[in-house]
Amino acid sequence: MTVNLPNLGKDLTGLEHLTPEQIRLILDTAEPFKEVSERPIKKVPALRGKTIVNLFFEASTRTRISFEFAEKRLSADTVNVAATGSSVSKGETLVDTAKNLEAMRIDMVVIRHPSSGAAGFLGQRIRSNVINAGDGKHEHPTQALLDLLTIRDKHGKIEGLNVCLVGDVLHSRVARSNIWGLTKLGAHVGVCGPHTLMPRGIEELGVKFFPRIEEAIEWADVLNILRLQLERMEKGFIPSLREYYRVWGVTPERLERSPRPITIMHPGPMNRGVEIDSRVADGPHSVILDQVTNGVAVRMAVLYLLAGGRPELADAAKRGTGAGGGGSAE
Amino acid sequence: MPPKSERTILLDARAMSRALQRMAVEVAELAHGTADLVLIGIQRRGVELAERIAKVIEKDEGVAVPRGALDITLYRDDLETVGPNPVIGETRLPVDLTGKHAVIVDDVLYTGRTVRAALDELADFGRPKRISLCVLVDRGGRELPIQADVVGKAVKTGPGDRVEVQVEELDGRDQVDLVR
Numbered sequence: 001m002t003v004n005l006p007n008l009g010k011d012l013t014g015l016e017h018l019t020p021e022q023i024r025l026i027l028d029t030a031e032p033f034k035e036v037s038e039r040p041i042k043k044v045p046a047l048r049g050k051t052i053v054n055l056f057f058e059a060s061t062r063t064r065i066s067f068e069f070a071e072k073r074l075s076a077d078t079v080n081v082a083a084t085g086s087s088v089s090k091g092e093t094l095v096d097t098a099k100n101l102e103a104m105r106i107d108m109v110v111i112r113h114p115s116s117g118a119a120g121f122l123g124q125r126i127r128s129n130v131i132n133a134g135d136g137k138h139e140h141p142t143q144a145l146l147d148l149l150t151i152r153d154k155h156g157k158i159e160g161l162n163v164c165l166v167g168d169v170l171h172s173r174v175a176r177s178n179i180w181g182l183t184k185l186g187a188h189v190g191v192c193g194p195h196t197l198m199p200r201g202i203e204e205l206g207v208k209f210f211p212r213i214e215e216a217i218e219w220a221d222v223l224n225i226l227r228l229q230l231e232r233m234e235k236g237f238i239p240s241l242r243e244y245y246r247v248w249g250v251t252p253e254r255l256e257r258s259p260r261p262i263t264i265m266h267p268g269p270m271n272r273g274v275e276i277d278s279r280v281a282d283g284p285h286s287v288i289l290d291q292v293t294n295g296v297a298v299r300m301a302v303l304y305l306l307a308g309g310r311p312e313l314a315d316a317a318k319r320g321t322g323a324g325g326g327g328s329a330e
Numbered sequence: 331m332p333p334k335s336e337r338t339i340l341l342d343a344r345a346m347s348r349a350l351q352r353m354a355v356e357v358a359e360l361a362h363g364t365a366d367l368v369l370i371g372i373q374r375r376g377v378e379l380a381e382r383i384a385k386v387i388e389k390d391e392g393v394a395v396p397r398g399a400l401d402i403t404l405y406r407d408d409l410e411t412v413g414p415n416p417v418i419g420e421t422r423l424p425v426d427l428t429g430k431h432a433v434i435v436d437d438v439l440y441t442g443r444t445v446r447a448a449l450d451e452l453a454d455f456g457r458p459k460r461i462s463l464c465v466l467v468d469r470g471g472r473e474l475p476i477q478a479d480v481v482g483k484a485v486k487t488g489p490g491d492r493v494e495v496q497v498e499e500l501d502g503r504d505q506v507d508l509v510r
């Protein structure tokens with residue numbers, strides 16, 4: 001059973017350059033990791049002895065904690081570095097920070113950074129594996145992967161589904177990663193939101209634009225409701241939060257018009273009563289907390305796959321002793 | 331490696347069925363009955379074999395025998411060299427193992443590293459009063475001080491040989507081949 005397995009390579013910087021097979025590999029690997037988090041001892045030794053640095057240049061609660069749980073449940077040793085209170089605030093460059101960490105013999109870096117492309121930039125300059133935990137307006141690949149896994153769990157498939165991203169697509173790395181991932185796996189992707197928050201030429205990515213939330217609801221099987229970044233209001237992208245809720249808010253009244261139940265997703269943190277009504281967020285079709293649960297499993301899968309990605313050694317080992325297990329398992 | 335490989339049948343379907351019958355009897359003897367017995371198959375073919383052995387015991391003794399499945403991929407000591415196994419199977423243990431007699435069932439016993447990993451993993455699920463090992467084929471070549479309590483067939487093999495186990499449920503037929 002020596003099949004040609006897709007390999008993730010050294011880094012995970014985005015979904016744009018992954019193949020559908022690579023994305024499916026991550027999702028399939030995440031499945032068994034869900035069970036690990038249900039065990040009495042939520043820990044397996046797969047990454048024992050690996051050192052991972054979580055380098056967060058931007059505020060994050062959910063993503064950082066999720067990565068940290070994933071790392072600890074694989075038995076890796078972890079260090080958290082935040083931009084404030086470290087030498088970053090003294091003016092050290094990103095590469096210098098990472099090179100210094102690497103000089104202490106680390107194996108992986110999980111990075112969140114306000115500049116688009118920071119993770120890719122870093123990956124080209126250090127030997128350690130780099131995982132993008134969100135870079136500027138570019139990508140947030142593990143968020144999109146956990147969204148994909150949650151959709152697949154709920155609907156049993158991704159291909160052929162109508163998935164609509166609602167809200168601030170312009171500033172959203174979550175939207176960008178979702179569009180890449182969903183289209184690669186054969187979903188139909190829609191976007192819906194105010195013109196001021198839509199990137200120009202969005203339809204060139206192969207997505208359908210809905211100018212009104214009602215039309216999106218009529219079309220969609222899944223709504224992924226993006227967080228309205230409140231600082232956008234001050235910059236004049238939207239007139240007021242109240243108006244945003246009135247025109248774009250996902251409410252039970254609007255969902256009632258849909259011919260079928262719509263799966264509700266949100267990457268968090270939510271602004272209840274702005275982009276999403278509380279009755280929808282806590283409603284029967286909401287999978288928002290499943291997304292959080294799946295986040296740990298997806299991140300475990302990514303860490304595991306990147307940590308072991310040494311295909312040349314794998315071939316040598318297979319030609320040599322092989323494993324103890326019999327059958328055609330190897 | 332020789333250019334042509336030679337395949338001999340170690341167990342055909344009937345011989346395999348007889349071996350499993352005998353292994354079931356020996357497992358029940360080993361456990362002095364079936365009161366605390368739990369059969370745990372190692373993914374993938376060990377799971378099917380555990381199922382077969384459990385069914386024989388259930389038929390002979392008229393009691394239910396709980397069985398589970400264990401995937402040891404995440405407990406292997408060779409992630410660095412063989413790379414990640416992309417297909418990690420299901421781990422499912424039906425009962426709390428504390429105080430039970432757990433019997434690990436696998437298709438082939440070779441280096442012993444799989445069993446070492448299985449012992450580590452089981453320890454994270456509880457404290458069985460006893461753990462035994464039951465394998466369809468013992469092919470020698472141990473790299474660790476591990477031995478089986480119940481063996482279907484023992485065969486001497488070299489490092490370049492392969493023992494291929496096929497089971498009806500996954501491969502469409504029951505057969506064990508030695509390929510050298």
